[in-house]
Amino acid sequence: MAKISALELGATLFTPASNKNLTSILDKKKYTYLRSVVVDFEDGLEYLEYEKYFNNFNTILQSLKKVSLFRFIRVRNIASLKKFLLLKNIQKIDGFILPKFSLNNCDEYLSLLKDTSFSFMPSIETTELFDISKLLILKDKLLPFKDKIPCIRFGLEDMLKMLSLRTTKEVNVYDMLVPSSVMSNMLSSFKPFSFEVSSGVYRFFKDDSGFKKDLLRSIDEGFCSKTVIHPNQVKLYEECMKVEQKNFSEAKKILNSSKVVFSQDSAMSETLTQSAWATNIVKRGEIYGIA
Numbered sequence: 001m002a003k004i005s006a007l008e009l010g011a012t013l014f015t016p017a018s019n020k021n022l023t024s025i026l027d028k029k030k031y032t033y034l035r036s037v038v039v040d041f042e043d044g045l046e047y048l049e050y051e052k053y054f055n056n057f058n059t060i061l062q063s064l065k066k067v068s069l070f071r072f073i074r075v076r077n078i079a080s081l082k083k084f085l086l087l088k089n090i091q092k093i094d095g096f097i098l099p100k101f102s103l104n105n106c107d108e109y110l111s112l113l114k115d116t117s118f119s120f121m122p123s124i125e126t127t128e129l130f131d132i133s134k135l136l137i138l139k140d141k142l143l144p145f146k147d148k149i150p151c152i153r154f155g156l157e158d159m160l161k162m163l164s165l166r167t168t169k170e171v172n173v174y175d176m177l178v179p180s181s182v183m184s185n186m187l188s189s190f191k192p193f194s195f196e197v198s199s200g201v202y203r204f205f206k207d208d209s210g211f212k213k214d215l216l217r218s219i220d221e222g223f224c225s226k227t228v229i230h231p232n233q234v235k236l237y238e239e240c241m242k243v244e245q246k247n248f249s250e251a252k253k254i255l256n257s258s259k260v261v262f263s264q265d266s267a268m269s270e271t272l273t274q275s276a277w278a279t280n281i282v283k284r285g286e287i288y289g290i291a
Contacts, residue, residue: 018044090093143193154183154197154198187221250269252282
């Protein structure tokens with residue numbers, strides 16, 4: 001299976017396994033603009049409903065057709081992952097979200113997936129979020145699997161829960177002292193080692209301006225992809241990911257220049273130090289278009 005990039009994921013819609021429209025979503029008949037979807041068997045599902053919807057999903061799997069949609073399952077735990085891996089047609093999905101990924105369970109999670117073709121996204125949701133030394137140990141554990149990992153995810157709501165906090169429309173999470181520090185540590189622990197990190201959920205699904213503000217800040221900070229909980233947020237994401245013509249043109253010049261240093265728009269451009277930024281801008285423009 002070819003490596004999936006975080007840019008290709010776009011906005012990843014999390015939907016509970018109990019969703020009555022699950023078949024049409026996975027077949028891309030509903031939300032035809034969707035790039036990636038996660039069927040949630042963890043927080044989005046009542047514990048007593050698990051077996052019912054596991055069996056329902058197994059039935060859906062039999063008739064699932066290949067479409068231009070990345071399909072992931074958010075398992076409940078290690079036992080749940082083992083059960084999904086045994087399903088006859090499980091190769092029809094692209095991979096798994098590994099919830100509560102921590103130093104306590106990472107080795108077993110990774111051992112289950114190391115000899116498979118599945119992509120996977122660890123979701124760090126426990127106290128490791130507050131300890132950069134532990135994040136760096138997790139990074140080292142994940143380095144051998146880098147080609148299987150589109151991006152690292154983190155539990156924004158889980159993090160806020162541990163701090164007894166909740167976001168509001170008026171106060172952006174990036175302006176909250178400890179949450180912003182945690183998100184900074186996620187980026188600094190993983191991005192320098194060629195991992196992408198997905199930005200957290202924006203829980204107000206009817207607040208378009210707030211969502212855009214949150215998303216644009218996450219893009220500026222270096223996050224790639226985003227967890228969304230409502231299909232309307234996907235369209236907003238697609239619009240915000242378009243690249244300004246000025247940035248696209250400057251990025252192309254950086255990648256195509258034979259000079260090490262040159263002037264653009266009264267500013268210095270360096271091919272060595274700015275090529276990573278330029279590559280990302282050009283890829284974004286090719287996938288999402290020019291604003």
